[in-house]
Amino acid sequence: MSPSIIRYSLAEALRSLKRSGWGGLASIGVIAASFLIIGVFLLISSNLSVLVSRWKEEVQVTVFLRDGLPSAQVALLEESLSKEPGVRSLSFITKEQALTDFKRDLKGQEGLLDGLGYNPLPSSFQLQLKEPYQSPEMLQDLAKRLKTWDGVEDVLYGQEWVEQLSLIIGVLKLAGMSLGGLLLLASILIVSNTIRLTIFSRAEEIDLMRLVGTSWAYIRTPFLFQGVLQGLIGALVSLLILFLSFRIILWQVNLTPAASYGLVEFHFLRITQQFFTLVAGALIGGGGGLLSIRRFLTA
Amino acid sequence: MIQFFHVSKTYDGDIPALIDINLQVHKGERVFITGPSGAGKTTLLRLLYGDEAPTEGQVVVNGRNVARSKENQISLLRRSMGIIFQDFRLLKDRSVYENLAFVCRILGCSKAEERRRVAQTLALVNLTSKAHLTPFRLSGGEQQRVAVARALVHDPAILLADEPTGNLDPEQAYEIMVLLNEIHLRGTTVLIATHNPEMCQPEDCQIKLEKGRIVEESRVPLYH
Numbered sequence: 086m087s088p089s090i091i092r093y094s095l096a097e098a099l100r101s102l103k104r105s106g107w108g109g110l111a112s113i114g115v116i117a118a119s120f121l122i123i124g125v126f127l128l129i130s131s132n133l134s135v136l137v138s139r140w141k142e143e144v145q146v147t148v149f150l151r152d153g154l155p156s157a158q159v160a161l162l163e164e165s166l167s168k169e170p171g172v173r174s175l176s177f178i179t180k181e182q183a184l185t186d187f188k189r190d191l192k193g194q195e196g197l198l199d200g201l202g203y204n205p206l207p208s209s210f211q212l213q214l215k216e217p218y219q220s221p222e223m224l225q226d227l228a229k230r231l232k233t234w235d236g237v238e239d240v241l242y243g244q245e246w247v248e249q250l251s252l253i254i255g256v257l258k259l260a261g262m263s264l265g266g267l268l269l270l271a272s273i274l275i276v277s278n279t280i281r282l283t284i285f286s287r288a289e290e291i292d293l294m295r296l297v298g299t300s301w302a303y304i305r306t307p308f309l310f311q312g313v314l315q316g317l318i319g320a321l322v323s324l325l326i327l328f329l330s331f332r333i334i335l336w337q338v339n340l341t342p343a344a345s346y347g348l349v350e351f352h353f354l355r356i357t358q359q360f361f362t363l364v365a366g367a368l369i370g371g372g373g374g375l376l377s378i379r380r381f382l383t384a
Numbered sequence: 385m386i387q388f389f390h391v392s393k394t395y396d397g398d399i400p401a402l403i404d405i406n407l408q409v410h411k412g413e414r415v416f417i418t419g420p421s422g423a424g425k426t427t428l429l430r431l432l433y434g435d436e437a438p439t440e441g442q443v444v445v446n447g448r449n450v451a452r453s454k455e456n457q458i459s460l461l462r463r464s465m466g467i468i469f470q471d472f473r474l475l476k477d478r479s480v481y482e483n484l485a486f487v488c489r490i491l492g493c494s495k496a497e498e499r500r501r502v503a504q505t506l507a508l509v510n511l512t513s514k515a516h517l518t519p520f521r522l523s524g525g526e527q528q529r530v531a532v533a534r535a536l537v538h539d540p541a542i543l544l545a546d547e548p549t550g551n552l553d554p555e556q557a558y559e560i561m562v563l564l565n566e567i568h569l570r571g572t573t574v575l576i577a578t579h580n581p582e583m584c585q586p587e588d589c590q591i592k593l594e595k596g597r598i599v600e601e602s603r604v605p606l607y608h
Contacts, residue, residue, distance in 0.1 A: 089492060093489070093490075289473070289475070292473075293473055293475065296433065296435065296462060296467060296473075297462060297463070297467070297487050297490065297491075297534075297538075298459045298460065298461070298462030298463035298465075298491070299491075300455075300456055300459045301456075
C-alpha cells in the first residue's frame, strides 16, 4: 500500500467518521462497552490472582493444642509433626506469644483485650509445608489426620477459601470473556452496518470513482480505515473509562484500614494488556469494515 | 485504437441490446453513434469502458481485450478515457472546483498539478468564475460544461460522450458541441452517442444503430 493511499484513506476515513454521526458514535460506544466489560472482569480477576498467588506462597497449617497440655506431650507432638513427610519446618507458638502477636496486629486497639482478664488464645504449632504438599487435597488430608492426634484441639489451614477464590477467578474470567466476546461479535456487525450505511450514502461518489478509473484499493481502503478507527477509538475510550474508574475505586480503597496495613494492593492492566486491547479494537473495527467492503464494494 | 469484433450484448431476459457489431475507430477520429432511444448507444459506450461485458465477441481498446482485463487493468483503461454521462453525475455536495479536483486527486496528481489542471480546464469550459459554486446553483448547460470539464481534466486520449446535449436547449447544445469540437481538434479521439443526427458534420464518421444493429455507416467498416 503506497503512502499516498494511506494518507488519502486516513483523511477520508476521518471525514466519513465525522459524517457518520450517531451511527458512528453507536459503533464506538458498543465497542467501548464490550471492551469495558472484558476489562472489568480482567482487572478484577488479575488483581485477585495476584492476591491468591501471594497467599498461596504463604501456605501454612496451624495446629492448635488443647489448653494445659503437659510439656512432655508438647515435645512428643513436636517430634511427631517434624517427622511428617510434608512438613518443611515448624515453630511452636506459646499462649503468651500468640497474645503478643495478636496485640501487635490490633495496633492502637489493644485495650479491647484488657477487659478479658485472661488469655483465651491456645498454644499452637505453625507448620510450613513442602511444595508438593500444598495442594488442597493434601492439605485437607493432613488436617484430617492431625485432628485425630491426642492433644490437638483443632487444625486450620485457611486454604479452602483460597482455592474457592481461584475457582471464582476462573469463572469470572470465563464470564468476562464470554460476555465481552459476544458483545465484540455484535460490535463487528454494528461497525459493518455503520460502514454499509456510509457506503450507501456515498454510492454516487463511489460509482463515479470507479468510472474514472480509481483502483479498488483506493476506493476500499478508506472504509477499512474507518472501521479500524472506530475500533481503536472504542478500545481507547474503554481503557480511559476503566482507568478513571480504577483510580476512583483505588482512592476509596486507600481510605480503608486494610489498605493502611498493606493487606490489599491493586494494580491496573499491564501495558501489554492495554496494547492488546487497542490492537483487538483495531482488528474488530477492521473486521467490521472488511465485512461490508466484501459485501458491498466488489467489482 | 478501438475495435469491436462481432460484439453482441444480451441483458437478462434475453433482451438483445447489441447484435454483431463490427467497428473500428482510429486515433484522433470523431465518431457519432446515432439512433433512437434503446438502439444500444449507451451499451456500446459502456462496453468500451468495461462497465459491461459483451455476451459475444471482443472489444479491444489500445490493443487490450476489455472483457478479459483484470480489475486494475480496467482502472488503468478508464484513466485513459474521459466520460461524459447523460445525467452529468456530478457530486452535488461539492463545488465545481472539487468536482474536478476529485479526479486529479484520485489519479495521484500533486496539489500544484491539481490546481493547474483544474484552472486550465475551467477556463476551457468558461466556468472559472463559478468554481466555488455547487452544481445546484448552476444551469443545465453549466452543469453539462462541468461534466465535460471533469472528463477532460486529466487530459484523456479518448473522450466518450453519452447524449452530451440531451438535456439542453439548442443554444446550450451548440456551446457544448463547439467545446467538443475544440477538444477533438486538439487530437483527442471522440465518440459521441446522440439521438440527434443533425449534430454530425459531413466530415464526421457516423454510425447509425437501430434495435442493437448497425444499420448505416458513413464509411465502410473495416471488419465484418
